[in-house]
Every structure is written in structure tokens, then in C-alpha cells.
Amino acid sequence: MARSSVVLAPPFHCNGDNNVAFYYESSDRNPYGWYSCHKCSVCRQTPVPFYEKIGVSFPDIINKSLIRLDKGLFPEILAILEYELERCDDIFQKRGKLIRISVDTNTDKLTITDLLAEDIRRILSERCKFMKLSSSGDKWDLCNLPADYCNNIYKTQRHLKFKEINDTATQPYLRKDGSLVNMPGYDQDTKIFSHFSKDDFPIQAEPTREDAENSLLCIDGLLSEFPFASEEDKAAAISAILTSTIRISLPNAPMNHCNAPQSSSGKTLLMKCIGAFNTSFPVASLEFPNNNEECAKKMLALLKKGTGVIFFDNANSNLTAYPSLCSILTDEYFSDRILGQSEISEVSTRALFLSNGNNVVPLKDLRRRVIEFVILPTCENPATRTFSKRPLDEILLNRAYYVSLVLTMIRAWIVAGCPEVDVPTIATYKDWSNWCRQVLLWLGLPDPATSLFRALDDDPDRLILRRFLHAWHDSFKNQRVMLRDAIERGNTTLKEVLTEINDGGKILNHRSIGKWLSKHSRRTVDGLTLEKDDSITLSAGSWRVSSR
Numbered sequence: 001m002a003r004s005s006v007v008l009a010p011p012f013h014c015n016g017d018n019n020v021a022f023y024y025e026s027s028d029r030n031p032y033g034w035y036s037c038h039k040c041s042v043c044r045q046t047p048v049p050f051y052e053k054i055g056v057s058f059p060d061i062i063n064k065s066l067i068r069l070d071k072g073l074f075p076e077i078l079a080i081l082e083y084e085l086e087r088c089d090d091i092f093q094k095r096g097k098l099i100r101i102s103v104d105t106n107t108d109k110l111t112i113t114d115l116l117a118e119d120i121r122r123i124l125s126e127r128c129k130f131m132k133l134s135s136s137g138d139k140w141d142l143c144n145l146p147a148d149y150c151n152n153i154y155k156t157q158r159h160l161k162f163k164e165i166n167d168t169a170t171q172p173y174l175r176k177d178g179s180l181v182n183m184p185g186y187d188q189d190t191k192i193f194s195h196f197s198k199d200d201f202p203i204q205a206e207p208t209r210e211d212a213e214n215s216l217l218c219i220d221g222l223l224s225e226f227p228f229a230s231e232e233d234k235a236a237a238i239s240a241i242l243t244s245t246i247r248i249s250l251p252n253a254p255m256n257h258c259n260a261p262q263s264s265s266g267k268t269l270l271m272k273c274i275g276a277f278n279t280s281f282p283v284a285s286l287e288f289p290n291n292n293e294e295c296a297k298k299m300l301a302l303l304k305k306g307t308g309v310i311f312f313d314n315a316n317s318n319l320t321a322y323p324s325l326c327s328i329l330t331d332e333y334f335s336d337r338i339l340g341q342s343e344i345s346e347v348s349t350r351a352l353f354l355s356n357g358n359n360v361v362p363l364k365d366l367r368r369r370v371i372e373f374v375i376l377p378t379c380e381n382p383a384t385r386t387f388s389k390r391p392l393d394e395i396l397l398n399r400a401y402y403v404s405l406v407l408t409m410i411r412a413w414i415v416a417g418c419p420e421v422d423v424p425t426i427a428t429y430k431d432w433s434n435w436c437r438q439v440l441l442w443l444g445l446p447d448p449a450t451s452l453f454r455a456l457d458d459d460p461d462r463l464i465l466r467r468f469l470h471a472w473h474d475s476f477k478n479q480r481v482m483l484r485d486a487i488e489r490g491n492t493t494l495k496e497v498l499t500e501i502n503d504g505g506k507i508l509n510h511r512s513i514g515k516w517l518s519k520h521s522r523r524t525v526d527g528l529t530l531e532k533d534d535s536i537t538l539s540a541g542s543w544r545v546s547s548r
Contacts, residue, residue: 065128068140074149081149082161084127085120092165092186092193095346096157101168103195109281110168110195112306117154121145167248167348168306169194170279171403172201174249174435178414180205180407192248200400203407209443212412215405216443222391222402226270229374232450235440236373237270239448240354242436244277245406247308247352251332253432254452255353257319257362257372264382265375267356268313269392275309276395277403278352285313288355289322296324300336303328303347315357321366329353329369330428367459368428372451413439423447465520468497469528473545480533480544483510483517517543524548 067080085091090101098115115123124145131140153159163186172182175189182203186193204211219238228234240256247253256274258267268285275283289295302310312319328334328349335346355370362370379385395402413419418434421441426433426449437448456462471494472486481489487498487508501516502508521532533542 067128067130069130069132069143069146071133078149078152081124081128082153082159084124085153086161088123088127091115091123091162093159093162094165096159098154098159098162099165101165101193107281108170108195110170110193110306112168115154117147117150120153121147121150124150163188164191165193166191167350168192169196169248171196171245171400172198172203172407174246174407174410176249176431178411178418180411190249201404201407202401203404203411206415207408207412209412209416212409212439212443215408215412216440216445218405219402219409222273222389222395223270225387225389225391226266227375227377229376230446232446232448233373233375235445236371236448236451237274238445239371239436239440240274240373241277242406242410242439243432244274244309244352245403246410246435247278248350250350250431250435252330252349252429253352253436254429255329255355255362255366255370257354257360257370258356259360259372259374260356260358261376262358262382263314264385265358265377266382266385266387267375269387270375271311271313271354271356273392273395275311275352275354276392276399277406279308280396280399283309283311283354285311288312288315288317288319289325292322292324295322296336297339299324299328299334300338300345300347303334303349303351304345307351309352309354312353312355315355315360318360319355319357319362319366319370321362321364326365326369329366362455364459364461367455368452370452370455371449372455409443410435410439413442416442423449424453426452462525464497464500465523465530466525467493468501469525469530469545471497472530472543473528473547476544478544478546480542482542483514486543487513 065084067077067084069077085098088100092099092101094112098120100113100115100119102111102113103109104111113119128145130143130145132143133139134141165186169181169192171194172180173190173192173194175181175187180203181187181190181192181194182198182201184194184196184198216238219241220234223234223237226234226237228237236256237258243250243253243256256271258271260267272283286298289298299310324334324336332349333346334349335344337343338345361367361372377385413435418438419442420434420438423437423441426437433449440448471491475490475494476486486494487510490498498508498513501513503512517530518532520530523530527548529546529548531544531546
């Protein structure tokens with residue numbers, strides 16, 4: 001179908017019986033444009049005499065940018081090509097790579113796609129026409145864009161003309177200063193591209209504490225049929241909802257874990273309700289990885305795809321503290337080698353991490369990166385229990401309304417001056433602690449991070465270190481003692497702890513114990529700090545426990 005036409009008066013048609021002819025502008029099928037008589041579709045005239053006759057220039061006829069590929073002007077032509085790409089509203093750069101953002105018209109889902117060299121060539125060929133000097137050197141002929149230009153653009157690590165993008169959003173979110181971004185499109189401050197309808201989210205410019213309290217009542221009502229073990233557990237679940245809603249605004253955030261004593265307790269339903277505040281699409285369930293390599297590859301693939309919610313459903317064993325997972329939960333970016341390639345890819349970690357299981361807990365370093373809440377069904381067979389409400393359906397049906405309630409709570413706290421309740425700090429998650437913890441404390445809820453501090457206190461590694469420090473200090477006070485002397489002269493409690501450190505072996509291995517001591521060097525528990533004299537070798541090291 002022609003995109004537009006212009007009525008031409010005679011004699012620009014070949015049949016005198018018709019008194020008008022139509023000129024049709026260029027298209028992919030007819031790059032020069034063409035014209036025909038009003039009633040005679042067979043009538044055609046070659047385009048060159050036509051545009052010469054009416055005095056229209058060649059670039060105007062083809063209706064696309066015309067780029068001449070002059071020899072010796074490679075950098076200048078590259079700059080022109082990048083300019084043509086930059087004019088595309090859906091092309092950005094992310095971590096040095098060109099990407100394209102598309103919106104599925106059926107599902108309204110945002111998709112980020114890396115632009116390869118062949119993609120760049122196709123886009124430029126759609127937008128531009130290229131000419132090169134003929135072999136005779138007396139005229140310019142149409143040609144295809146050589147691949148060298150596109151390969152060069154693809155391999156360039158920094159594109160000055162393109163807007164940098166960090167992430168995408170499908171709902172309003174917060175800038176670092178707490179201001180609300182409620183207009184779709186690209187935001188220069190956050191470098192986030194968002195796609196949503198502003199009218200769907202009724203958020204006041206300056207909500208009050210009363211507005212926040214009313215919003216909290218509505219959110220609390222969604223969770224009324226989940227049998228939380230305590231008010232602290234419910235507060236932790238509500239903080240998970242806040243985390244889910246504004247995860248795109250947080251540089252990092254702890255994982256949320258739901259624990260229950262038996263199956264069919266409502267764990268999965270609760271976690272999917274929480275995930276629905278992050279995305280309107282179904283939250284897929286994943287198995288918890290079996291090793292660190294699998295974890296790194298799986299997380300890299302999911303984060304690279306832009307997955308908003310990563311949900312480890314029904315973990316059948318305690319959650320291992322894989323280094324890759326710990327890094328993802330702490331750092332703003334994660335990098336690893338792409339499976340099957342030699343290329344290292346760096347991705348944003350701004351995804352919501354959820355997990356659940358029956359009597360499953362996070363281990364070691366994962367403990368300080370997880371907010372846990374427990375549900376305890378009061379009936380003998382929870383599988384037969386029915387919910388009078390359908391919280392997940394309710395959230396998905398009125399998702400914009402419930403997201404607005406959460407943002408109203410946080411914005412009300414910010415408008416009130418960010419009042420802080422005196423509680424132990426979580427330095428790793430400062431922004432999360434402000435917007436997802438202090439907000440609830442301000443509204444009168446218990447500390448949602450109670451489980452995190454309890455897990456730290458109950459950490460087996462920390463407990464054995466506490467016992468060791470007290471036993472060593474009781475035996476030698478602040479004196480420096482060689483490890484072999486400590487084994488011989490230490491009190492009964494110290495020898496029991498050293499045996500436990502030695503994995504129960506009756507013969508204490510000096511080197512093994514020395515490595516354990518080095519691992520815990522300079523750590524402080526209950527005001528006691530383990531210190532090592534670095535001038536002595538590991539196996540025969542001199543140690544002391546100082547009190548502060």
C-alpha cells in the first residue's frame with residue numbers, strides 16, 4: 001500500500017481520457033516512488049524522467065536519508081551512522097552495548113534486546129539509502145551498507161551519542177532523593193525507561209501520615225488469612241511487599257524467605273502475592289541451584305533477560321550461601337562469563353529474590369542477606385484449608401491501585417521528613433532499611449528485620465567463635481600465646497572448642513586450626529577480638545584475644 005499520494009494535473013499521465021494522475025511516494029517495494037493514471041493501474045512511467053521533469057531532488061523522492069560512502073571518510077561516516085541510530089527512540093546503550101527496547105502490543109511487556117552487527121545494518125538500511133561512486137567515477141550508484149561500518153559500531157565500547165539506560169520499569173518508582181517518577185518514558189536522573197499509564201496510578205503529590213495508615217490497612221487486609229507466627233513475621237512480609245514495589249529504585253535488597261513447618265501452608269501463594277507488586281506477569285518458580293557454577297550461570301541468564309522476580313520455590317534443603325548469590329544480593333551489578341562463550345557480561349541485579357521451603361533456612365553468609373518470615377497453619381491438614389478471599393487475583397485485578405498504596409506509604413514517610421526509629425542499622429542495605437523498614441516502624445509495626453538479627457545471633461559459626469573467644473580469654477587474658485602452647489595449657493572449655501573446630505578429631509591439627517583462626521582474625525564478638533602476630537608462620541602462630 002502506498003503511504004501517501006499527490007494529485008498531478010496533465011500532462012503527467014499517458015492516457016488523455018483521464019484528467020489526473022497520482023504520484024506515490026517511496027516505499028521499500030518502490031524505493032524511487034511512482035505515479036500512474038487515476039483509473040489505469042497498468043500505466044507506469046520510469047521514475048527518473050518523472051522526478052527530473054517535475055524538479056524534485058533525488059533524496060526527496062526516496063524519502064530517506066541519503067549517505068554517500070566517500071573513500072577516506074570512515075570516521076565521519078561512522079559518526080553520521082550513529083546519529084541516524086540515535087534518532088531512533090527505542091535504541092539506548094547499556095554498559096557499553098547498544099540495546100533496543102520494545103513493547104509487546106498484546107501483553108504490554110517491555111523487552112530489552114542486544115543489538116548485534118546485523119541488527120544495526122538492518123535498521124540503518126531501513127532508515128537510509130547509500131550511494132557509492134561508480135567504477136567509472138562519473139556518477140553515484142545506490143549500494144548496500146558495507147558490514148565493516150556496522151561491525152565497528154557494534155564493537156565500540158562507548159557510544160557518546162546514545163542515552164545510557166540502567167533498567168526498565170512498568171510502574172511509577174522513586175529517584176534516589178525520594179521524589180516520585182510518575183511519568184512514563186526515559187528519566188535522565190535514574191536512567192530508567194518506563195512504560196505505564198500515569199492515570200492508572202492515583203498517587204498524591206504530598207500524602208499525609210493518615211493516608212499512609214489507611215494504605216497500610218488495605219495492604220494488611222490482603223494478608224489477613226495467612227497464619228503468621230508473630231507480628232514480626234507479618235511485618236517482614238509487608239516489608240517484602242514494599243521491597244517488591246520499589247525494587248527498581250533500590251541499588252540492592254535482601255532476599256525474602258518464607259518458612260513453614262509443612263507443605264500446603266500457603267507459602268507459594270504468599271510469595272506470588274508479593275511478586276505481583278513487582279510485575280503483572282505470572283511469577284515463575286525455579287529450583288534452588290545445586291552448586292555455585294550453576295547458580296552463577298542461571299542468575300546471569302535471568303538477569304540479562306531482565307527478569308523482575310526470581311523465585312526459588314519449595315527448596316528441599318537449607319539455602320547454601322553460594323558466593324555468586326551472595327554477591328548478587330549485595331552488589332548493584334554482577335558479571336560472569338556467558339555460557340558457551342568467552343565473553344564476560346555485566347548485568348544489573350535489581351531483581352526481587354524470593355524463596356520458601358519447609359523448615360528450610362539460609363546458611364552462613366546468606367543469613368545476613370535474607371529477611372525471613374514464618375507461617376504456622378493452625379489446622380492439622382493445611383491442604384484442605386480454603387481461603388475466603390483470593391488475594392492474588394485481587395492484586396492482579398487492581399494491581400495499579402495496590403502499587404499506589406505502597407508508594408503512598410513511602411512517600412508519606414519522605415514528606416514527613418524521613419523520621420527514623422532507633423534500631424540496629426543494616427549498613428549493607430541502607431536504602432532498603434529506610435524505605436522498606438523505617439516506613440513500617442514509623443507506622444507502628446514491629447521491626448521487619450528482626451529475623452535477620454536473630455539469624456546472625458544464632459549463626460553456628462558465630463556461636464563457636466563466641467565460645468572460642470571467651471574460652472581463650474578466660475585462659476590467657478590479653479597475653480599472646482603460641483597455638484601449640486594454647487592447646488596444651490588451655491582450660492577444658494578451650495580444648496573442647498578446639499576439638500570442635502578440628503571437626504571432632506582427637507588429635508588436634510595445628511595447621512587446620514591455624515587456618516580457622518586466620519579466617520576469623522580481627523573479628524569481634526561480645527567485645528572480644530582475635531588478633532594474630534603476622535611475624536610468625538601460620539602453623540606456629542602467636543595469638544591473643546583482646547578485650548575492648
